[in-house]
Amino acid sequence: MRLKALILATTACALIGGTAVAKDMTIVSWGGAYSASQNNAYHKPYMAANPDINIINDESSNEAVAKLRAMNEAGNITWDLVDVVAADAIRLCDEGLAMEINHDEALxxxxDGTPASEDFGPMIVSDCYIPQIVYSTTFGYRTDVAEWNGKEPQDICAVFDLENFPGKRSLEKRPINNVEWALLCDGVPKDEIYDVLATDEGVDRALAKLDTIKDQVIWWSAGAETPQLLADKEVVIGxxxxxxxxxxxxxxxxxxKMLWDAQVFDLDGWIVPAGLPEDRLAMVMDYLKFATDTQRLADQAKYISYGPARQSSAPLVGKHAELGIDMAPHMPTDPANAQNTFLYNYEWWADHRDDLDAKFQAWLTR
Structure with a gap:
């Protein structure tokens, strides 16, 4: 009788005016076209299959580390699932703010039966990380610049070549990627970049190379800025x-056009905040198993040109949902685009970011 009464009470609490009250799940991401692609590929199908779940989109991923630290300090974790870049996942895992995942049990x-850990392979850069997509930071350039006399950039070092490719550039207002490209174009071999950057002399060398174009740079903070600057002809390459x-x-x-040369690969994916109550954790893990399967990751590529992190998803990448064009040639991972890539060192940046950020910001003001 007590069990029957409890079930009836629980059912009554879940009903208002005869309608079941959905359980909210707060998922944190980056906003814009990226969140829209997640909504179309993951959130909507999941809610359709689970009408008792209501997904709330929060666009605070750029503040994820600081906010999760504050939530943990306050003992009040209000987020259920968080989309972060790989370096932030490593930091959050090291600090105990993200939960370790057994990928083969959870995903x-x-x-063909290949375990998730093998299907994701080296994309799993942390025990707390569930990779989702591979994206790259790269350059676009206008094809109608009269001063270029019909020439087009062929490699990354065109960014530093003001003689052959004059005009304003746009670069992100942080050291990541900029210092790597600067050292590459100052003659440092690709496999020695991070060893050089680990020294004060190496940082000075990178900043000196950036000095050669500094007065021609418009600095950006949001990903949408360079496309707008290119469209408005305020920059010629960015x-x-x-x-x-x-x-x-x-x-x-x-x-x-895209300049794929020396594009910097990075990963985006999920972490589960540590310390979630059991009921919320069960809901999150059910969503994760759905949203990270082979078909779902391939589906996201219908809406945005980011490569799925699973090897088994790549053959399933099809056409853009609205444009009807094949998406595979637009992926950073496509063999034609990935002939000369630069692999971002997540662990190095997790260890050195605070120090190099400070040096870079000081250089900007000089």
Whole structure:
């Protein structure tokens, strides 16, 4: 009788006016086209299959580390699932703010039975991380610059070549990627970049190279800025996320091309905040198993030109949901685009970011 009464009471609490009250799940991401792609590929299908779940989108991923630290300090974790870049996942895992995951137990295998850990492979850069997409920071350039006399940039060092490719550039207002590109174009071999950057002399060398174009740079903080600057002809070449440039080129039909050379690969994916109550954790893990399976990761590529992190998803990448164009050639991981890539060192930046950020910001004010 007590069990029956409890079930009836629980059912009554879940009903208001005869309608079941959905359980909220707060998922944190980056906003814009990226969150829209997640909504279309993951959130909507999951809610359709689970009408008792209501997903709330929070666009605070750029503040994820600081906010999770504050929530943990206050003992009040209000987020259920958080989308972060790989370096932030490593930091959050090291600080005990993200939960360790057994990928093979928690996530679906590939369609052929390959365990999730093998299907994601080296994309799993932390025990707390569930990779989702591979994106790159790369350059777009206008194809109608009269001063270039018909020439087009062929490699990354065109960014530093003001003689052959004059005009304003746009670069992100932080050291990440900029210092790597600067050292590459100052003659440092790719496999020695982070050893050089680990020294004060190496940092000075990178900043000295950036000094050669500093007065021609417009600095950006949001990924949407470079596409707008290119569209408005305020810059002739600029860095941003490859998905933003895809939108500019294919959706807005601007006279812009991609410069894939030395594109910097990075990962985006999920962490589960440590300390979630059991009921919320069960809900999150059920969502994660759904949203990270082979088909779902391939589906996201219908909406944005980011490569799925599972090996088994790549063959399933099809056409853009609205434009009808094949998406595979627009992925940073496509063999034609990945002939010369730069692999971002997540652990190095997790260890050195605070120090190099301070040096870079001081250099900007000089």
């Amino acid at each position: 679906a295998p590939a369609p 860095s941003t996320y490859n998905g933003r440039l895809f939108s500019l080129i294919e959706e807005q039909d601007q006279p812009v």
